Amino acid sequence: xxxxAHDLASVREATDRLLTAVAALDDxxxxxxxxxxxxxxxxxxxxxxxxxDALVNVLEGRPMYASGGVRDAxxxxxxxxPRAAQLADLRASGARFQEAGAAPADWSRTVELRNGVTDSAxxxxxxxxxxVELHHVDLGIGYExxxxxxxxxxxxxxFLARRFAGNPDVPPTRVTDGTHAWTTxxxxxxxxxxxxxxxADLLGWLAGRRDGSALTVTGGPLPTLxxx
Numbered sequence: 001x002x003x004x005a006h007d008l009a010s011v012r013e014a015t016d017r018l019l020t021a022v023a024a025l026d027d028x029x030x031x032x033x034x035x036x037x038x039x040x041x042x043x044x045x046x047x048x049x050x051x052x053d054a055l056v057n058v059l060e061g062r063p064m065y066a067s068g069g070v071r072d073a074x075x076x077x078x079x080x081x082p083r084a085a086q087l088a089d090l091r092a093s094g095a096r097f098q099e100a101g102a103a104p105a106d107w108s109r110t111v112e113l114r115n116g117v118t119d120s121a122x123x124x125x126x127x128x129x130x131x132v133e134l135h136h137v138d139l140g141i142g143y144e145x146x147x148x149x150x151x152x153x154x155x156x157x158x159f160l161a162r163r164f165a166g167n168p169d170v171p172p173t174r175v176t177d178g179t180h181a182w183t184t185x186x187x188x189x190x191x192x193x194x195x196x197x198x199x200a201d202l203l204g205w206l207a208g209r210r211d212g213s214a215l216t217v218t219g220g221p222l223p224t225l226x227x228x
Contacts, residue, residue: 007125008101010152014132015094018048019087021141027082035138035209039079044135045086046078051131052093055124056100058111065114101125130156134207145200145209153199158182160206163228170223175202185223193219 022030022045030042039047050071054064065071078089107122119127133152136143145153157175161182164170170185171192177199183191195202197215204210205225212222 002120002122002126004101004107004122004125007129008098010149011101011125011129011132012094012098014129014136015090017143018132018136019090021136021139021143022083022087022090025083025141029141030083030086031080035140041139041141042079042081042086043075044138045090046075046081048131048135049078049086049089049093050074052090052097052128055128056096058113059100059103059105059121059124061111064112068114097128126155126159130159134209137209145204146198148200148203150199153203154180157199157203157206160184160203160228164206164225167226169226171220173223175206177202191219193217193221193223195222 025041030045031040033039034041034044036044054071058064078086081089101124105121107120109121110118111121111124112118113127129152133148133156137145137148157177157180161175161184164184166186167184168186172188172190173183173185174191174194175182175184176194176196178196180199185191185193195205195212195215195217201210201212201214205212205215205222208225208228215222
């Protein structure tokens with residue numbers, strides 16, 4: 001059962017870690033490339049701030065973004081800002097998200113995100129947690145997938161395994177870290193492929209952050225996953 005209040009607290013803690021890390025950088029570091037193709041670290045931070053506001057829109061019943069073009073333009077506009085401006089925006093937008101999450105609401109209701117995707121309102125805080133944690137890693141400043149909270153890693157593996165479940169382009173696949181196991185891909189009886197390895201490497205592969213070369217694959221080649 002999803003505990004949105006727990007996840008809101010986890011978002012706050014993850015945001016505090018991010019803010020502390022960014023505060024140790026200088027303006028020149030924010031202009032350097034992130035691990036995301038075509039994006040500087042400033043782009044990543046601008047996206048995180050605007051995503052917080054977009055999820056406030058979702059919780060309050062408005063469209064997540066006015067349009068894809070507006071979303072992209074806002075990120076490009078905000079990416080070159082100096083560190084002080086980025087930090088102030090991250091703090092303020094994070095506070096707005098926390099305030100929206102603390103408001104009395106029907107957390108069982110269905111909300112709409114981008115591109116017609118729907119989910120329960122209760123899962124929105126976890127979606128924000130995903131954004132903060134993975135994009136912190138994407139900054140390439142010393143916070144790695146191995147540093148993520150164990151609870152987050154296990155839940156995100158489960159979330160992504162469910163996302164690819166039923167996809168006709170992904171063979172039936174068993175994913176395991178040796179302690180936990182998940183299934184994904186198209187349904188066709190027993191899994192054809194087993195992908196095993198440390199949880200951080202499994203998450204990296206499923207989230208498109210690692211190529212899967214550190215994983216052990218049996219029953220066939222490593223499945224090619226669709227982009228997120």
